[in-house]
Amino acid sequence: xxxxxxxxxxxxxxxxxxASVFAKDIKMATTTSTDNSGLLQYLLPKFExxxxxxxxxxxxxxxxxxxxxxxxDVDVVLVHARPSEDKFVAAGYGVNxxxxxxxxxxxxxxxxxPAGIKGMHDPLAALKKLHASGxxxxxxxxxxxxxxxxLAYWKAIGIKPGGPHYLAVGQGMGATLTVAGEKQAYTLSDxxxxxxxxxxxxxxxxxxxxxxxxxxxxxxxVSPKRYPKVNYKGAMTFIEWLTSPTGQRAIGDYRFKGAQLxxxxxxxx
Amino acid sequence: MSAPLLALRGVRxxxxxxxxxxxxxxxxxxxxxxxxxxxxxxxxxxxxxxxAGLDRDAGGVMSVHDQDMSFGSYPEHLRRSIVYVHQHPYxxxxxxxxxxxxxxxxxxxxxxxxxxxxEEAIAWAGLAAQRAxxxxxxxxxxxxxxxxxRARALEPELLLLDEPTxxxxxxxxxxxxxxxxxxxxxxxxxxxxxxDQEIINLDGFARLRLEEGRIALQSx
Amino acid sequence: MDLLEPTSQAFxxxxxxxxxxxxxxxxxxxxSLAAIALVAAPSIALGFLLAKKRFPGQRAAVxxxxxxxxxxxxxIGLVIYLLxxxxxxxxxxxxxxxxxxxxxxxxxxxxxxxxxxxxxAVQGADPRVYETARCLGADRLRASLTTLxxxxxxxxxxxxxxxxxxxxxxxxxxxxxxxxxxxxxxIPTAIALETTKGDFAQGxxxxxxxxxxxxxxxxxxxxxxxxxxxx
Numbered sequence: 001x002x003x004x005x006x007x008x009x010x011x012x013x014x015x016x017x018x019a020s021v022f023a024k025d026i027k028m029a030t031t032t033s034t035d036n037s038g039l040l041q042y043l044l045p046k047f048e049x050x051x052x053x054x055x056x057x058x059x060x061x062x063x064x065x066x067x068x069x070x071x072x073d074v075d076v077v078l079v080h081a082r083p084s085e086d087k088f089v090a091a092g093y094g095v096n097x098x099x100x101x102x103x104x105x106x107x108x109x110x111x112x113x114p115a116g117i118k119g120m121h122d123p124l125a126a127l128k129k130l131h132a133s134g135x136x137x138x139x140x141x142x143x144x145x146x147x148x149x150x151l152a153y154w155k156a157i158g159i160k161p162g163g164p165h166y167l168a169v170g171q172g173m174g175a176t177l178t179v180a181g182e183k184q185a186y187t188l189s190d191x192x193x194x195x196x197x198x199x200x201x202x203x204x205x206x207x208x209x210x211x212x213x214x215x216x217x218x219x220x221x222v223s224p225k226r227y228p229k230v231n232y233k234g235a236m237t238f239i240e241w242l243t244s245p246t247g248q249r250a251i252g253d254y255r256f257k258g259a260q261l262x263x264x265x266x267x268x269x
Numbered sequence: 270m271s272a273p274l275l276a277l278r279g280v281r282x283x284x285x286x287x288x289x290x291x292x293x294x295x296x297x298x299x300x301x302x303x304x305x306x307x308x309x310x311x312x313x314x315x316x317x318x319x320x321a322g323l324d325r326d327a328g329g330v331m332s333v334h335d336q337d338m339s340f341g342s343y344p345e346h347l348r349r350s351i352v353y354v355h356q357h358p359y360x361x362x363x364x365x366x367x368x369x370x371x372x373x374x375x376x377x378x379x380x381x382x383x384x385x386x387x388e389e390a391i392a393w394a395g396l397a398a399q400r401a402x403x404x405x406x407x408x409x410x411x412x413x414x415x416x417x418x419r420a421r422a423l424e425p426e427l428l429l430l431d432e433p434t435x436x437x438x439x440x441x442x443x444x445x446x447x448x449x450x451x452x453x454x455x456x457x458x459x460x461x462x463x464x465d466q467e468i469i470n471l472d473g474f475a476r477l478r479l480e481e482g483r484i485a486l487q488s489x
Numbered sequence: 490m491d492l493l494e495p496t497s498q499a500f501x502x503x504x505x506x507x508x509x510x511x512x513x514x515x516x517x518x519x520x521s522l523a524a525i526a527l528v529a530a531p532s533i534a535l536g537f538l539l540a541k542k543r544f545p546g547q548r549a550a551v552x553x554x555x556x557x558x559x560x561x562x563x564x565i566g567l568v569i570y571l572l573x574x575x576x577x578x579x580x581x582x583x584x585x586x587x588x589x590x591x592x593x594x595x596x597x598x599x600x601x602x603x604x605x606x607x608x609x610a611v612q613g614a615d616p617r618v619y620e621t622a623r624c625l626g627a628d629r630l631r632a633s634l635t636t637l638x639x640x641x642x643x644x645x646x647x648x649x650x651x652x653x654x655x656x657x658x659x660x661x662x663x664x665x666x667x668x669x670x671x672x673x674x675x676i677p678t679a680i681a682l683e684t685t686k687g688d689f690a691q692g693x694x695x696x697x698x699x700x701x702x703x704x705x706x707x708x709x710x711x712x713x714x715x716x717x718x719x720x
Contacts, residue, residue, distance in 0.1 A: 167586075167667075167670075167672065168669065168670040169667050169668050169669050169670075170674065170679075170682045170683060179669070182574060183583075183586065323623070323624070348624075352624055354624075355621065358617075359615055359617035359618055361621075361635065371622070371635075372625035372626045375625060375626040375631060419625070423626065
């Protein structure tokens with residue numbers, strides 16, 4: 001090949017690469033539950049195929065995810081802690097918050113159920129009984145959506161969690177379930193992660209199905225006013241897709257071990 | 270005649286196939302002062318170490334007070350009756366006092382008695398001024414005297430001294446010589462291996478010559 | 490990101506005596522110290538034997554211990570986890586996710602350090618030490634202890650090194666400890682796991698404490714060595 005032709009082709013290839021790099025990727029911060037459940041591995045490729053773009057995510061606790069949004073380190077957040085989400089938007093860090101879906105929590109524990117809460121309907125009553133029995137409870141203690149929900153429950157029944165039977169591990173749901181399994185203790189988990197770890201931990205679902213155990217997710221774009229460099233266009237593309245009939249149907253279609261974990265609930269208001 | 274303190278019969282030391290020495294008979298009398306001489310490489314230090322129990326690879330028989338002993342693994346009472354001082358003695362990096370009372374502690378001497386004997390040793394060696402000096406900082410001569418005092422304080426039946434005046438300056442040697450003469454006067458059984466003519470010529474020291482694999486008691 | 494704010498917050502936490510912070514620091518200190526205290530004597534004794542005694546397989550044993558020095562600590566954590574987990578052979582003792590599990594991990598991590606340093610110190614000792622002790626009438630045990638005392642600064646360096654290694658160990662501590670607040674959350678696990686939540690003040694405060702401890706212990710060692718006038 002003539003040298004000048006080779007050079008022209010090389011330059012073209014370089015330009016093509018540069019162009020694809022410049023088609024901006026979307027950065028998302030989300031929670032460990034959306035990741036652990038396998039939902040993102042199922043959903044995101046569909047999104048990328050539809051929009052011809054790339055989205056990267058980091059899965060941490062809700063508190064950490066919102067912190068990342070607060071620092072402008074990501075373009076969009078997908079979390080499940082309504083009060084914190086509202087604060088995030090009110091403080092001007094996020095815009096265009098939309099409901100996306102909900103899943104549910106379950107209270108799990110050892111099959112022997114020393115606290116005797118199996119089959120109880122009200123999670124608050126169950127936790128009260130658990131606390132009174134002195135059984136060990138493992139908490140995520142990591143400022144995640146699950147953790148915030150758990151703390152809200154304790155607050156609702158007027159108990160300040162602590163003491164030798166309350167173990168805060170500061171880690172994700174999987175680690176928390178593992179510790180609970182080892183210690184044969186109780187914990188609050190999202191259904192999906194519990195299902196993933198069920199055989200390993202030997203814990204059983206003891207309380208489920210109550211409205212109070214529902215766990216709604218919200219998606220928020222990081223404010224371009226705050227952080228002009230953020231990929232707002234990409235964030236909105238993702239949010240639009242997630243709340244579109246296509247996206248919502250995909251969420252509802254996702255199955256884990258034959259069960260539906262997430263229920264789409266975006267309502268145009 | 271009473272049994273000698275130490276009797277060697279057919280004691281031989283070889284390195285591989287090279288025979289260093291073979292001692293047919295040797296008797297060390299209690300209370301005797303001996304100086305072991307011989308050319309370099311004749312095996313003086315090796316012989317001393319064998320007597321001290323530091324070397325097991327030797328053939329032959331040694332008997333102490335007519336009791337046969339095997340080389341290298343001396344019973345406790347024997348370790349206490351024979352004390353060997355290295356050519357360049359090692360003083361523990363603790364204190365002069367600790368060094369002097371080390372062997373006494375090993376023998377279970379009570380504290381008060383130990384203190385008395387340590388004081389006596391310091392006086393004997395003329396080290397009163399060096400009492401507080403870290404042992405590592407003593408001069409060559411002071412170290413030698415300290416080592417001698419340390420060994421003597423244990424009142425052993427046999428003192429084995431390896432080249433006690435090597436690497437000493439004139440004053441050091443003079444002081445060490447004086448101490449050796451004192452040991453002789455105290456009727457301590459002592460064997461001194463050395464090259465030093467002054468020691469060799471000391472009065473009252475019997476000469477043992479180790480040469481070409483044989484040992485002989487020299488007169489004169 | 491502004492670091493000035495969390496740093497000043499960190500110092501405020503430290504000096505105000507924040508209980509959670511000091512609980513973490515205290516756990517790190519006592520577990521590391523206890524681990525070293527328990528493993529020191531056997532390690533030093535083994536190091537001494539490997540350095541002095543001649544027996545078949547001695548070389549192999551020394552090489553093995555030296556190899557253990559490079560053993561990845563996460564694998565140590567994994568082994569302990571498998572042993573102590575409920576499904577493991579020692580599960581009935583319920584030691585996983587307790588400070589004792591961390592202590593066991595620290596002991597296993599410090600062990601090769603102590604042995605190898607001791608071997609080195611003893612081999613570097615003047616051969617006349619042991620002999621002098623024996624000649625003065627010491628039995629084998631006493632002569633060995635005297636030798637160890639003569640190389641005490643090398644041994645001390647071993648202990649300091651082992652302690653420093655233990656107190657900074659994070660991988661093993663997370664795996665077998667679980668970072669449970671108030672129970673198994675020590676300085677390195679707190680820094681590793683709490684910092685990712687975005688709260689840097691605590692991480693900075695703890696990192697500072699760890700540096701002070703590491704520096705302090707080494708300065709102490711240097712001072713002692715200087716005083717003794719020994720290498």
